[in-house]
Each structure stands twice: as structure tokens, then as C-alpha cells.
Amino acid sequence: xxxxxxxxxxxxxxxxxxxxxxxxxxxxxxxxxxxxxxxxxxxxxxxxxxxxxxxxxxxxxxxxxxxxxxxxxxxxxxxxxxxxxxxxxxxxxxxxxxxxxxxxxxxxxxxxxxxxxxxxxxxxxxxxxxxxxxxxxxxxxxxxxxxxxxxxxxxxxxxxxxxxxxxxxxxxxxxxxxxxxxxxxxxxxxxxxxxxxxxxxxxxxxxxxxxxxxxxxxxxxxxxxxxxxxxxxxxxxxxxxxxxxxxxxxxxxxxxxxxxxxxxxxxxxxxxxxxxxxxxx
Ligand code: ADP
Ligand code: MG
Numbered sequence: 461x462x463x464x465x466x467x468x469x470x471x472x473x474x475x476x477x478x479x480x481x482x483x484x485x486x487x488x489x490x491x492x493x494x495x496x497x498x499x500x501x502x503x504x505x506x507x508x509x510x511x512x513x514x515x516x517x518x519x520x521x522x523x524x525x526x527x528x529x530x531x532x533x534x535x536x537x538x539x540x541x542x543x544x545x546x547x548x549x550x551x552x553x554x555x556x557x558x559x560x561x562x563x564x565x566x567x568x569x570x571x572x573x574x575x576x577x578x579x580x581x582x583x584x585x586x587x588x589x590x591x592x593x594x595x596x597x598x599x600x601x602x603x604x605x606x607x608x609x610x611x612x613x614x615x616x617x618x619x620x621x622x623x624x625x626x627x628x629x630x631x632x633x634x635x636x637x638x639x640x641x642x643x644x645x646x647x648x649x650x651x652x653x654x655x656x657x658x659x660x661x662x663x664x665x666x667x668x669x670x671x672x673x674x675x676x677x678x679x680x681x682x683x684x685x686x687x688x689x690x691x692x693x694x695x696x697x698x699x700x701x702x703x704x705x706x707x708x709x710x711x712x713x714x715x716x717x718x719x720x721x722x723x724x725x726x727x728x729x730x731x732x733x734x735x736x737x738x739x740x741x
Contacts (some may be wrong), residue, residue: 488665
């Protein structure tokens with residue numbers, strides 16, 4: 461199948477992402493989750509004016525799953541999805557807000573800026589050697605797969621997907637000298653990153669987590685009985701979904717205020733001061 465070429469600007473950005481010397485690679489998760497959340501918003505708003513869309517706000521969600529054997533991390537959302545044309549247009553070109561900001565900043569050769577702004581989808585290539593996007597758009601009965609290993613280009617092929625939404629699978633890079641990528645396959649890392657950057661996302665971000673519990677003590681257990689443990693998996697919602705301004709001041713860490721400020725106002729420096737106030741009416 462034919463390899464499609466990225467637009468020139470995309471190629472430049474992609475190249476920067478892949479060869480990024482930027483240490484804050486973890487922000488890729490925030491970027492992908494923010495896209496999934498936007499997609500859920502779009503589907504929800506569309507459902508308000510289109511009676512044929514039978515989806516409730518409570519049903520919209522983002523799910524994370526990892527497979528250490530294949531080194532994959534998958535983000536699934538049941539948002540609006542993308543058609544074949546949209547996959548091509550949205551992921552093959554940069555014409556988007558976050559990326560534009562990045563480009564503007566990058567003219568000062570300030571590569572440190574990567575990750576401070578919404579650099580978007582391509583940030584996945586900071587941690588992944590291959591990215592596969594399978595999507596089915598609202599109102600379409602076909603699904604398409606977009607796949608890329610980086611600057612050489614991408615492929616678009618027909619795919620199978622039963623439900624509306626998008627699955628993005630990252631093959632996480634092998635560890636290198638000074639660079640530990642494998643921790644992005646750990647449940648606790650992902651959980652921490654969600655809390656750090658995406659806690660206020662309005663849709664549940666779920667993941668199955670392996671847990672341990674004590675087995676019930678058998679009736680006939682003797683005096684020398686030692687408690688036994690078993691592992692089980694449980695679906696956990698990783699984010700609190702409560703916006704920062706609705707949380708109690710004493711529960712919000714300074715880093716959380718800083719991240720909130722930087723994301724909201726597209727700034728890359730911490731705020732000078734944080735002032736909280738509560739008003740009742
Ligand atoms: P931005 O979010 O600033 O528009 P991105 O590079 O993050 O830029 O994403 C590019 C575009 O790809 C988005 O605007 C959106 O149209 C599309 N997109 C990315 N991820 C998804 C997704 N999970 N579901 C639907 N569309 C998506
Ligand atoms: Mg985005």
C-alpha cells in the first residue's frame with residue numbers, strides 16, 4: 461500500500477518530536493487525553509441538535525490500557541471519531557491551534573518550548589516508535605486506520621471498528637541510554653500522569669489496575685495460619701473530574717495551580733502568584 465507524505469511543516473514538527481532532546485516527554489499523555497476529551501465534547505454537542513445520536517453525557521469516556529509484552533499503550537475514546545478524510549487532514553497536516561503556537565515560538569529556536577504548549581498529537585512520537593489510529597466517525601458505517609512510524613510518512617487503510625470513536629495505540633520506544641520509556645507502560649506512572657495533568661477532564665479516564673487483597677481466612681485455619689493474598693483487576697477512574705476552582709484550597713498542590721495556569725493561558729512560565737477566593741451567592 462502506498463505511503464503518504466506528511467506536509468512539509470508537519471514533517472518539521474514531527475522531526476523535532478522524534479529527535480526531541482526535551483526531557484518532559486510525559487506531556488504526550490496530556491495531549492492525547494485532551495484530544496479525546498475534545499472529541500467527546502464534539503459528540504455530546506452534536507447529540508443535542510441531532511436526535512439520531514443516541515449518546516448520553518455519562519456514557520462518554522476515555523479508557524487507557526497497556527500491554528507490556530507488545531509494549532503498547534492504547535487510549536480509546538467514544539467521541540466523535542474521524543472519517544478517512546479527517547484522518548488525512550487532521551493528522552497529516554498541521555493547521556491546528558496548538559501546533560501553530562509551537563511554530564511561532566519555535567522561530568526563536570527555543571526548543572525548550574516543546575511540551576509547554578499544546579503541541580498536540582505529534583507529541584506521541586516523543587515516546588512511540590509507531591502510532592496507530594483506528595477511528596470510526598459519528599454517522600459513518602466504516603472505520604479507517606492511520607499508521608505511522610514517523611517522518612517517512614503514513615498509511616491509511618480500511619479497518620474494523622464496531623463503535624463510534626477512536627483508538628490510538630502507541631508502541632512505546634525501547635529504553636535507551638539515559639532514557640527510560642518503559643515506565644510509560646506502568647499503571648502507576650499513567651495514573652500519576654493523569655492526576656498531574658488531566659485531573660479536571662470532565663469525562664472519566666478509566667484503566668484496569670492490578671491490585672492485591674487478603675484472601676478470607678478459612679474456617680478451619682489453625683493457629684499458625686498466615687494470611688494469603690491474591691491479585692485481581694479492577695476498573696478505576698483515574699481523574700477526579702473536579703475543576704481546580706471547585707476543590708478545597710488546602711487539597712490543591714502548588715504544581716497543580718502552576719500546571720492549570722500554564723495550560724489555560726498558554727504560558728510556559730509559572731504564575732507569579734496564586735490567589736484563591738470563594739464567593740457565595
Ligand atoms: P489541536 O488539538 O490543537 O487541534 P492536535 O494536533 O492535538 O491539535 O490534533 C489535531 C486534530 O486531530 C484535532 O484538532 C482533531 O480534529 C483531530 N483528533 C486528534 N485526536 C482525536 C480524537 N481522539 N478523536 C477525534 N479527533 C481527533
Ligand atoms: Mg490537541
